[in-house]
Amino acid sequence: MRDYSIGVDMGGTNLRIAAITTEGQLLEKITLGVKVALGRDYVIGEMCDAIHRLTDQYRGTGRFVGAGIGVPGIIDVEKGMMRKSANLPGWTDYPVRDEIERRLGARIFLDNDANVAALGEKWLGAGRDADNMAMLTLGTGIGGAIVLGDKLFYGMSGMAGEFGHVTIEPKGVLCGCGNRGCAERYASATAVVRMAREAIESGQAPELAKAASSDPEFSAKSVYILAIQGNPDAQRIFERFGEVLGILMADLVNVLDLDMFVIGGGVVSAWDAFAPKMFAELRERSLVYAASAPEDATAKKEGASAQIANYSRKKTIITQALLGSDAGLYGAARLPDLA
Amino acid sequence: MRDYSIGVDMGGTNLRIAAITTEGQLLEKITLGVKVALGRDYVIGEMCDAIHRLTDQYRGTGRFVGAGIGVPGIIDVEKGMMRKSANLPGWTDYPVRDEIERRLGARIFLDNDANVAALGEKWLGAGRDADNMAMLTLGTGIGGAIVLGDKLFYGMSGMAGEFGHVTIEPKGVLCGCGNRGCAERYASATAVVRMAREAIESGQAPELAKAASSDPEFSAKSVYILAIQGNPDAQRIFERFGEVLGILMADLVNVLDLDMFVIGGGVVSAWDAFAPKMFAELRERSLVYAASAPEDATAKKEGASAQIANYSRKKTIITQALLGSDAGLYGAARLPDLA
Numbered sequence: 001m002r003d004y005s006i007g008v009d010m011g012g013t014n015l016r017i018a019a020i021t022t023e024g025q026l027l028e029k030i031t032l033g034v035k036v037a038l039g040r041d042y043v044i045g046e047m048c049d050a051i052h053r054l055t056d057q058y059r060g061t062g063r064f065v066g067a068g069i070g071v072p073g074i075i076d077v078e079k080g081m082m083r084k085s086a087n088l089p090g091w092t093d094y095p096v097r098d099e100i101e102r103r104l105g106a107r108i109f110l111d112n113d114a115n116v117a118a119l120g121e122k123w124l125g126a127g128r129d130a131d132n133m134a135m136l137t138l139g140t141g142i143g144g145a146i147v148l149g150d151k152l153f154y155g156m157s158g159m160a161g162e163f164g165h166v167t168i169e170p171k172g173v174l175c176g177c178g179n180r181g182c183a184e185r186y187a188s189a190t191a192v193v194r195m196a197r198e199a200i201e202s203g204q205a206p207e208l209a210k211a212a213s214s215d216p217e218f219s220a221k222s223v224y225i226l227a228i229q230g231n232p233d234a235q236r237i238f239e240r241f242g243e244v245l246g247i248l249m250a251d252l253v254n255v256l257d258l259d260m261f262v263i264g265g266g267v268v269s270a271w272d273a274f275a276p277k278m279f280a281e282l283r284e285r286s287l288v289y290a291a292s293a294p295e296d297a298t299a300k301k302e303g304a305s306a307q308i309a310n311y312s313r314k315k316t317i318i319t320q321a322l323l324g325s326d327a328g329l330y331g332a333a334r335l336p337d338l339a
Numbered sequence: 340m341r342d343y344s345i346g347v348d349m350g351g352t353n354l355r356i357a358a359i360t361t362e363g364q365l366l367e368k369i370t371l372g373v374k375v376a377l378g379r380d381y382v383i384g385e386m387c388d389a390i391h392r393l394t395d396q397y398r399g400t401g402r403f404v405g406a407g408i409g410v411p412g413i414i415d416v417e418k419g420m421m422r423k424s425a426n427l428p429g430w431t432d433y434p435v436r437d438e439i440e441r442r443l444g445a446r447i448f449l450d451n452d453a454n455v456a457a458l459g460e461k462w463l464g465a466g467r468d469a470d471n472m473a474m475l476t477l478g479t480g481i482g483g484a485i486v487l488g489d490k491l492f493y494g495m496s497g498m499a500g501e502f503g504h505v506t507i508e509p510k511g512v513l514c515g516c517g518n519r520g521c522a523e524r525y526a527s528a529t530a531v532v533r534m535a536r537e538a539i540e541s542g543q544a545p546e547l548a549k550a551a552s553s554d555p556e557f558s559a560k561s562v563y564i565l566a567i568q569g570n571p572d573a574q575r576i577f578e579r580f581g582e583v584l585g586i587l588m589a590d591l592v593n594v595l596d597l598d599m600f601v602i603g604g605g606v607v608s609a610w611d612a613f614a615p616k617m618f619a620e621l622r623e624r625s626l627v628y629a630a631s632a633p634e635d636a637t638a639k640k641e642g643a644s645a646q647i648a649n650y651s652r653k654k655t656i657i658t659q660a661l662l663g664s665d666a667g668l669y670g671a672a673r674l675p676d677l678a
Contacts, residue, residue, distance in 0.1 A: 131495070132494075132495070144594075148487075154596070155471075155595060155596025155597060155627075156470070156471070156596050156597060156598040156631070156653055156655065157596055157627070157630060157631055157653060158596070159593075159596045159626075159627045159630065160594065160595055160596035161594065161596075162593040162594065162596070162626065162627055163593070163594060165593045165625070165626055165627075166590045166593055166594065167507075167586050167589060167590055167624060168506075168509065169509065170507065170508065170582075170586055177626040178623060178624070178626060178629065179589070179623065179624040179625070179626070180624075243509075247506050247509055250506060250518070251505045251506055251590065251594075252594065254498075254501040254502070254504045254505055255483075255499070255500065255501065255502060255505065255590075255591065255594055255595070256494060256499055256594070257493070257494025257495050257496060257497070257498045257499035257500075257501070258494060258495060259495040284517060284518065285506060285517070285518040285519075286504070286518070287498075287501065287504055287516040287517060287518070288494075288496070288498045288501055288504075290517065291496060291498065292495070292496055314495055314496060316495065
């Protein structure tokens with residue numbers, strides 16, 4: 001008998017549902033082309049039907065311990081409700097968890113998508129050997145989560161890990177959160193496109209301009225492709241991205257001193273375009289990182305950091321996520337088992 | 340019978356030693372005019388003699404559970420050794436804890452002065468009702484510590500809480516740590532004096548210039564006195580201090596979402612000169628703070644933050660430390676009981 005749980009990932013265009021054993025083995029994964037735009041009641045109905053099918057299917061396998069659901073937005077984990085979500089307006093002030101619990105007669109857990117992705121990477125991905133880790137999800141913004149031991153660190157109001165809104169440039173670009181110069185204004189897919197548009201408007205980036213005018217779906221990926229093809233304007237955008245991400249990482253290492261930071265999300269595929277600059281900034285800026293960084297990183301530094309380095313046994317690891325978009329599914333499935 | 344422990348605070352000019360019950364009641368406090376400059380062996384000898392005197396004195400009171408020692412510098416808590424300390428060069432690479440344990444025949448704990456101060460405030464000071472808190476100690480630099488539940492959060496290499504080295508101005512003033520624009524380059528006693536000297540050199544701050552030339556001990560306190568007397572140049576320095584501290588606090592609230600942040604250290608006495616600007620920045624910049632801040636703080640904000648505010652039950656508290664220089668003594672005395 002192998003106990004199992006259900007993980008649900010509620011993306012913008014797909015609803016993905018997986019049955020996963022409590023040891024982390026995938027039994028079955030279902031992808032439904034259910035757009036969240038079709039409305040709350042419809043989506044919840046489709047979700048519950050699919051979960052029912054899976055629990056019927058695996059009834060003989062073991063005990064069904066419950067389901068976890070990862071959703072984009074700010075979640076009140078205790079209440080199992082959504083506080084705010086840009087893409088799911090009809091979901092706030094609605095008892096999502098309790099309604100699904102009622103329909104399924106099982107324990108349901110609702111959490112933020114960045115949180116469940118971190119939990120997935122900690123359980124079965126890049127962070128499986130880490131004691132404590134944080135994850136940054138680079139997408140339209142920067143999602144963040146902190147996992148201490150096996151548990152998510154929520155903070156007082158469930159909002160710990162808002163890494164994307166750390167101030168990098170006090171007088172910088174205005175952010176939707178009300179702040180200026182937030183990290184995610186420079187190191188996200190949205191930011192790459194903004195910086196590309198600014199370069200185009202300046203009239204100094206002809207290849208970017210050509211790509212943007214010929215491609216109706218001009219995106220961060222388009223800029224990345226130009227960068228790896230050697231276009232200096234596109235490269236400069238990812239260098240700025242890496243610089244800001246490096247400053248953010250230096251801040252996080254100095255504040256948290258975790259053994260691992262995992263970077264995931266769609267834009268992580270541009271790793272080779274931004275990571276060298278990110279690591280360079282990090283080494284220059286974080287005494288805590290320098291204290292644990294390999295020889296080549298600390299050799300350049302003199303004084304305090306180099307001295308401390310001699311005493312440090314362990315190394316801060318900053319690495320790419322391993323599970324891709326499945327991280328959230330695995331992490332969501334982990335929620336019932338951790339509760 | 341009341342069990343008790345010993346707390347030791349190793350400052351630069353005094354060695355303070357206190358016997359404190361495990362319930363937090365002070366039995367006796369000794370202040371020795373022992374300068375750490377007199378050398379490691381001498382200081383350790385005087386410290387052990389004083390601890391012996393106290394344990395003899397309170398032998399009948401209860402069980403002596405051990406001693407905690409707060410020292411300035413970077414400590415290897417597991418090894419009970421100092422890694423690095425600007426003021427205690429002869430102490431590194433020396434088994435401080437083991438040597439004192441050997442002499443006293445009791446359990447000894449060595450920790451960083453910012454850490455024990457935080458532990459003291461959490462136990463008996465401003466943070467006594469907080470679940471989780473961080474403390475910032477504003478002095479020559481910015482010391483920092485994170486307390487989750489009753490325990491210090493050390494991070495991987497004991498360096499969690501290096502708040503003073505969070506980057507505020509990426510192209511700003513060079514810091515001893517190798518970074519540029521660290522928070523403590525703008526929000527510490529050292530920074531106040533630097534900013535005052537710069538204002539004097541610009542020839543635009545006559546009252547500061549007069550104060551500096553007439554006072555051989557011109558300090559952050561001198562600048563503060565001018566500020567409360569209404570001098571605009573001195574006020575501007577503390578506004579810049581508050582601005583940078585506000586950006587740092589916004590970053591910390593966004594990353595950690597703790598219920599309480601306690602600000603202590605010598606410069607906290609200038610609270611009225613820097614705090615208004617600090618809170619203004621914090622409200623403008625942290626969506627997590629705005630989500631938990633009182634009405635007047637969020638009223639100005641529109642959109643996301645204001646919406647989130649409606650759902651938040653608790654409030655992030657940012658407040659002054661209560662125990663002054665005794666925080667470290669109490670916190671150090673707490674170490675044996677938490678181990």
